[in-house]
Amino acid sequence: MKKLSIIALLMTVIGMLLWQPQLASADELTGHSHEKGLRYLISKNALVKDAKGSYRPDANVTRGEFASYLTKAMNLEATSDIVFKDVPDTYVHAKDIKLAASAGIITGYGDGSFKPNAAISRQHMAVMIERAINYLNIPKGTSSITFKDNAAILKDYRQAVAIGAQLEIIKGANGYFMPEKNATIGQASSFIVRLMQLAGDPDAAEPNGGNSNGGNSNGGDTNGGNTNGGNTNGGNTNGGNTNGGDTNTGSSKYAVKEISNGTLVGNQGFSTFEAAEKAVTKNTQVIVQSDKIVKMSSGYVVTNNYVALKSETINDSLGVAANTEMEYLSSDATQVKVRLAGQVGYLKHADVTLIPFSMSKGRSYYENVNGEIKHTLYDYNTNKYSSSYVFGKAPSFMKQGEKYYSWDGIYFTNGNGSSKGEAYNYYQFLPARAQTQYTAQELDAYIMNKLAEVESTGVSSYKDATKKSKLIGLGKTLKDVEEKSQINAMLVLALAQHESAYGMSNQAQDLNNLFGLYVTDTNPKNKKFDSVVDNINELVEKFLQPNYITPGGSTGKNFANGAVVGSKALGFNVKYASDPFWGAKIAGHYYRAEKALGFKDAKNPYTIGITTTTGLNVRTGAATSFSPLFTYARSGMPVIITSSATNGWYEVLSDKLYTGKAFVSKDYVQVINTVK
Structure with missing residues (x-):
């Protein structure tokens, strides 16, 4: 019996020695620098093996994959009718992409696409992460954290990167963030597990506060994950109120x-x-x-x-x-x-x-300054008035020394909320089919005078503007575009001045991109144009003409909300730019050019009307028996009236590229008085 006991004991010890190395079966993720994040995504059924049996930790992560990871990690469930034209229901991540879009975590390109198979850059991921932070109600502050390559981060993305870095979700290397570098699946997993640690997800928490995966390359998540901090802040997923978020309210939410x-x-x-x-x-x-x-x-x-x-x-x-x-x-x-x-x-x-x-400690307001309308903007991050711009003549009802407020730049009230008047700025609501009266030579002269003006300010970004600006000599090109494409040359110049910092922005100088084409709040694409002429042609042929001016659009998305720069109420500004005052700022460039050149356009203005009904047909003749040239899907569309009413019809300039005459029923158009 004693011998049998000794033999049994020896067999047990030998068995333990043989079995112990296999306690944690090694696989391709064992010891990987992003092992914790990768295993977290696997636990959420977000990361699965490919046909070859690999998790592909070092492969570039796509936009569709990253959206899917976030959806599954955050357990998103609410959906809406948001769709992307290149994400069919049969796409492997279609449901997750729709859930992420419904939650406001992702957005698509201006043409209605999402590009799910495109590799995602680190700065794009930072933007999505910031939206997830907001969705999860994770506390954040205004961060001043910067990386050595901060200038390489798109300006609109720097806040997202800084906030992610402050919360230790985002990590760099040797002080560099490398914003345009494509992220790997492993890096994406680390971003997400850090995010969910802060959100209080127990599946993301570090075991016993330790770094079981050697995670120095995971950004020191051992203590930052916050077995203590993560759980203390875990209630933030629900607003942080369950455990006494409000002073003296006990357990009240x-x-x-x-x-x-x-x-x-x-x-x-x-x-x-x-x-x-x-x-x-x-x-x-x-x-x-x-x-x-x-x-x-x-x-x-x-x-x-x-x-x-x-x-x-x-x-x-x-x-x-x-x-x-x-x-x-x-x-x-x-x-x-x-x-x-x-x-x-x-x-x-x-x-x-x-x-x-x-x-309220302050609000953006309008005022009459020496007969011009000036808009002063308020910055709610600093609680200070931050900037202002002039964009035309002040309407007659605006008195000097008084402040006026407007939600749309058309209807104005005073400080008491009482209505004070309606005003359509001529340059802001002038349809694009108008023609400027200035010649190519006059445009070139104005450009050089303006460049000399900004150069004289001493601002470093305008140094040598009169020699280096990409606007130099564009007069003939702009007038050629006006003749061929029937788009106002001065309007295109105003757009270029605003979007390219007078032809001196990095995108203008390095990429010949005067208009921020393919650069949106969420998806910048650094496309280089062979010349500024090519860039202008692309603006006209792929953006303005088919999608922003021609009613109905050609991409399945109706961007044509009026052929004017406009505002968020109507015009290009509805979809072209996230800045609600972008249209007014473009109008300001047109106005200043007019002021410098003698107001030729304002002295011989177009008559502008606003449509008053939906489904309004513009016809090839002045009767319903003529075929519709196109239809305005929505009301409030600006039109240029070229002749007085005949038999109840106005002759108008067609928003569709068309050399013949166009007509619209007088009953559904209201002539407006513009300020010019």
């Missing part, structure tokens, strides 16, 4: 407070939004969640970051820049209903700040 002398007082706590809502009895009361106002009786809304607003008004998604003021309509526990220049839609609480009028 919401509080009702009152506005008194511009501050919030009181702290009546409630466990649900609905209960707090029932307790509000006065217009001076607001509902607060984690010191953030989530419901008020009146005020305005400011975007915290770039957002995609799905407009119910025109059934389209609009890009909107950070720091944009909108009308507040209503809100519930999950979203805020807003109106931007007449476009009604919904945004998540994480994307916006609600400001009651009585708590």
Whole structure:
């Protein structure tokens, strides 16, 4: 018996020695620098083996894959009718892409595509990560963190990179971020596991606070993942309120407070939004969640970051820049209903700040300065007035010394909210088919004078502008475009001046790109043009002509919201730029050129009308018996009227490239008085 016991013991020891090395079976991920993140994605069923049985940790991650990883890690479920033309239902990640788009985590290109199979760069990932941070309500501040190659990061993306770095989600190497470098599946997994650690996902937490995967290359996630910090902040996934987010409210999630002398007082706590809502009895009361106002009786809304607003008004998604003021309509526990220049839609609480009028420290405003309309902008990050621009003559109702406010740049009120007047800036609402009266020689002379002016400011970016600017000598090209394509030469010049910093931007100098083509808030593409002439032709032939001017568009997405630079209410600005004042700023360039050259266009102006109905046909003759040339799908479209009404019809310039005459029923067009 004793011998048998000894033999059994020896067999046990030998068995343990033989088995111990296989406790954790080695695979291609064992010891990988991003092992923790990769195994996290596997646990979420986000990462699967390919046909060869590999997880491909060092392969470039695609846009579709990264969207899928985020969707599964965040357990996104709510969906909407957002679709991309190159993501069919049969695409492997189609459902996840739709869920991520519905949550506002991803957006597509201007032509309605998503390009799911394209490799994603590190800066693109940073933007999506920032949106995920907002969606998950992870606390963040305004970060000043920069990398040695910060200048290589697209300007609009630097905030996203800085915030990600501050939260230690994003890591660089030797002080460099390498923004344009394509990210690998392994790197993507590390970004996501760090994100979900901060969100409090227990599957992402470091075991016992240790770094079981040798994760120095994972950015020191051992202590930053925050077995302590991650769980303490874990409640932030739900707003951080379950465990006493509001002072003196115990376990309450919401509080009702009152506005008194511009501050919030009181702290009546409630466990649900609905209960707090029932307790509000006065217009001076607001509902607060984690010191953030989530419901008020009146005020305005400011975007915290770039957002995609799905407009119910025109059934389209609009890009909107950070720091944009909108009308507040209503809100519930999950979203805020807003109106931007007449476009009604919904945004998540994480994307916006609600400001009651009585708590406002400053707002963007308009004023009459020596007969010109000046727009002064307010920066809500610094709580200071940041910049201003002049874009035309002031309307007659504007008195000097008074401030005026407008949601759309058309209808203006005073400080009390009383209506003061309606004004259409001529250059902002002048249809693109207009022709400028200036010659190529006059345009060239103006360009050189303007370049000398900006060069004289001493600003380093304008050094040697009169020698290096890509605008030099473009007069003939612009007039040729006007003749061939029927697009105003001065309008194209104004657009180029604004988008290229007078031909001196890096994109203009290095890529011959005067118009920011293929550069959006989420998907920059550094396409190089052989010449600025090629760049102008591409603007006209692939953007303005087919999609922004011709009604209906040609890409399946209707970008033609009026053939004017306009605003977020109508015109190119609805879809072309996220800056809601982009159209007004373009108009300002046109106005300053006019001012320098003697107002030839303003002294012999076009008559402009606005359509008043949807489904309005523009016909080849002045009767319903003539065939429609095209149809305006929406109302409020600007048209140039070239002759007085005949038999109830106006002759107009066609928004569709067409050399014949076009007519529209007088009953559905209202002539407007423009300020010029």
